[in-house]
Amino acid sequence: MFGCGFDPFDPDVGIPVPVMPRHPATVALLARMTTPPAPSRAAAIDRLIVGLHVAGIWDRLEALYVPAAHHPQAALLDWTGRHGTAAVAGGSPTFVADRGCHVDGIDDWIDLGFGPAQGQRFQQNSAMVAMWVRNANTGQTASGFGLLGSNQTGLNPRGAGGVPASRLNSSAATVGASVPTGHGLIAVDRAGATAVQHYKNGLANGIVGTAASSTPASANFVMGRAGGSHAANQFCAVAIGGHLTAAEHGGLHAALDGYMTAVGVTELAIGGTTRTLAAARTLPDGGSGAAAGKGWTCTGLARLPDGSWLVGNDGRGSSASDPNLASIVHLSADMTTILHQWTTAAMGFSAGSVQGVAWEPLAPGQGRGRIWFMIVGAGQPLCHATLSEDWSITATGTLAGVTSGNGVVHDAIRDRIVVLNGSTLTWRDKDTGAPTGLSATVHVTEPDHLCHDVASDTMLVSFGANGQPGGVARLSMAAVADYGAPAVTAIDTLPGCDAIEGIAIAGDAWTLCNDAYFHPGTPALNRLLTFTA
Secondary structure, eight states: OSSEEEOOOTTTTSSSSEEEOHHHHHHHHHHHHHSSHHHHHHHHHHHHHHHHHHHHHHHGGGEEOOOSSSHHHHOOBBTTSSOOOEEEEOOOOOOOOOOOOOEESSEEEEOOOGGGGOOOOSBBBBBEEEEEOOOOOOOOOOOOOOEEEEEEEESSSSGGGGGEESSSSSOOOOOOOOOOOOEEEEEEEETTTTEEEEEEEEEEEEEEEEOOOOOOOOEEEEEEETTTEEEEEEEEEEEEEEEOOOOHHHHHHHHHHHHHHTTOOOOOOOOOOEEEEEEEEEOOSSSSOTTTTOOOEEEEEEEOOTSOOOEEEOOSSSOOGGGOOOOOEEEEETTTOOOEEEEETTTTTTOOEEEEEEEOOOHHHOSSSEEEEEETTOOOOEEEEEEEETSOOOOOEEEEEEEOOOOEETTEEETEEEEEETTEEEOOOOOTEEEEEEEEESSSEEEEEEEETTTTTEEEEEEOOOOSSSSEEEEEGHHHHHHSOEEEEEEEETTTTTTTEEEEEEETEEEEEETTTTOOSOOOOOOEEEEEE
16 A cells, blocks of 8 residues: 555546545645545645645745636635635626636726735745736736735736836835736745845846835735726736745746646737738818818728728818817728718717727618717717618617727627727627626727627727837637636737728728828828738
């Protein structure tokens, strides 16, 4: 006998599996799980715990949470048992088995139930926080992990320029060196009163910072926010403790990496291409407010089933801007002829800048279709107008609860209206305006407008600063099952699109508004640009 036995059956492999004696800390953790893990999962848990003990890390940990668990209750447990079970305190974080807990960056957050001031191992001048997250994108504007109502401790895995940033018992921020991805283990460690070091996947990242320490805050540790700001991500693990050496940070990563590999956590990789400009058409004369030969300021785009186009016009095509000239223009398929034009004033809406245009097909007998568009700065941000068969407006209205935003699209698969507000996409009931629980975050420069590629079930978000090459971020809807929300899978560059606005799709070709006359670009024309893969 070698002190091992057999579990009668492991559903993961379908055969009896030998079970070696487990570490006492593993046994205690498994006893706190209301739904026992499969033997293979229990073995992965034990390997992680044993690895932390062997590396001398376990006793330095204040708490360890591993949301990449088999069950929601297990996802909120402190593996060390030194602190209580974490609790969902805001919104509705999404648990995905074997991956983690996704927080939406809007109102989701998880309260760990204790703060720095309650730490026994986490001390003012000897402290460490680390988290394993999956969002590979850059440009996070808030810390993914921090304190409730305090900015004294927080950790952002990949902020502007790809640089991680943190505060650790300090009012001053510390930054690391640029990292290629936000996925994996990011940590910040305080070894003394003025010694702070970032680590990425177990390796020192950047130089030692000198932010002076301050008395640990009494506010609780939370996942998904820091202070009053929320951040979207999927948490796979969070570790809190005292100072670890460089070798111990390597050991922490190795132990967690082994577990993540065992349960199947992988990076949300981001690809992308540089698209080719295939056609450029200056908008025709006749749009309200347009400058002769230069077109109108095009701030939204949708393609109708017959191949014709709806183009947003915020009335600023000429130097003498008149907000009463804002309109939706119906353009022929070849983009040469204005077929119809509906001003916002004629539709009964307040004057303002039209931003974003979407098309919703309607059932037979209900009308030709419905136009959705934003009116920014008018108190009526999301408007809709129903068209009769003769293209006249038969009904108009606004969507309740949408008080700001820039982009809009109809998700035909889910029959929802999607609103882009800042970097956040929110799916809403198209009748009541109520959020439906699905949201996504895209961290790119100045996200602007939306398009839904129904064939691939992908959301396209146009983005870019005026005067710079624009781009399109592609968000996969299929990622919901793995990540808990749509996730960016590619970012494409569009050379020559230097005043990017609305986007529409036809097969593998993308057509985008480029209002380079009002927002200076080259050439200074308001055009529709078509790009191919």
